[in-house]
Each structure stands twice: as C-alpha cells, then as structure tokens.
Amino acid sequence: MSIEIKMRKNEPIDRALRRMKKKLDRENIIKDVRAKRYYEKPCEKRRRKEKVAAFTAMLRARYAN
Template sequence: MPEVDIKKGEPIDRALKRLKGKMESEGIIEEMRRLRSFETPAQRTKRKARAAAKRNRGNRFRFTLREDKPKEERS
C-alpha cells in the first residue's frame, strides 16, 4: 500500500494528488475499477486484446518502414 508523508504546512490537496499518482503507477486504481463489477469472460478477452493492441501499436511500423534490399550474390 503506497504511503505519503504530509509535511508541515502542506495542503491536503497536494498530498492527495501525490497519493493518487502513486496508486496509479502501481495499478491499484485500475484494479479497483475492474473489480467494481463482475467481468464476463468475453469482456475479459476484449480487455486483454485491447491492452495487447495498445502495447504493440509502436511495433507495427518498425518492420514496415524497413526497405528490403536484395542480397548481393557471393562470389
């Protein structure tokens, strides 16, 4: 569980913002939203497919931009 030390004279809003940032970075908020209601197997499959597509978005151009040059014949 993430902890936030509140300094003397620090506004509560700032401490809550730091706590929220730590919770988001650890994935706690996303897990709470996911567990708030029952997720059917079909919904779980769609969620995982969307996450995989999001991870692979940058990779699809890596291979398509490379020009295929014919290999030179060896003598």
C-alpha cells in the same frame, strides 16, 4: 493493502492529495478497483486483452521506422 501518506511540515493539502493520487496510480490500485466494480466474464476479459494487444502491435508497427 494500505497506503500511507504523511503530511510534511507546512505542506498544503492539495500537494499531499496529489502525492497520494500519484502513489495510487503507480500501484494500479484505482485501476484494479474500477475493474473489479462489476463482474467481467472470462470471454470479455480475453476480448479486452486481445483488443489492447492489437492496438499496441499497431502502434509498434507504425513507429518501428
């Protein structure tokens, strides 16, 4: 997976970096790299996913009205 950001004419570097970060964030590359930095046991993955699911269910129940 290679991501390419082309500098536009007279574009500041800050703005190009911002575009690159947004693109990386949209494609979840940063998230995947951080997750794969260390090995996560299957039971830990399952526990983390269950925790996220419980949290989203709680939010849905809270704002269902």
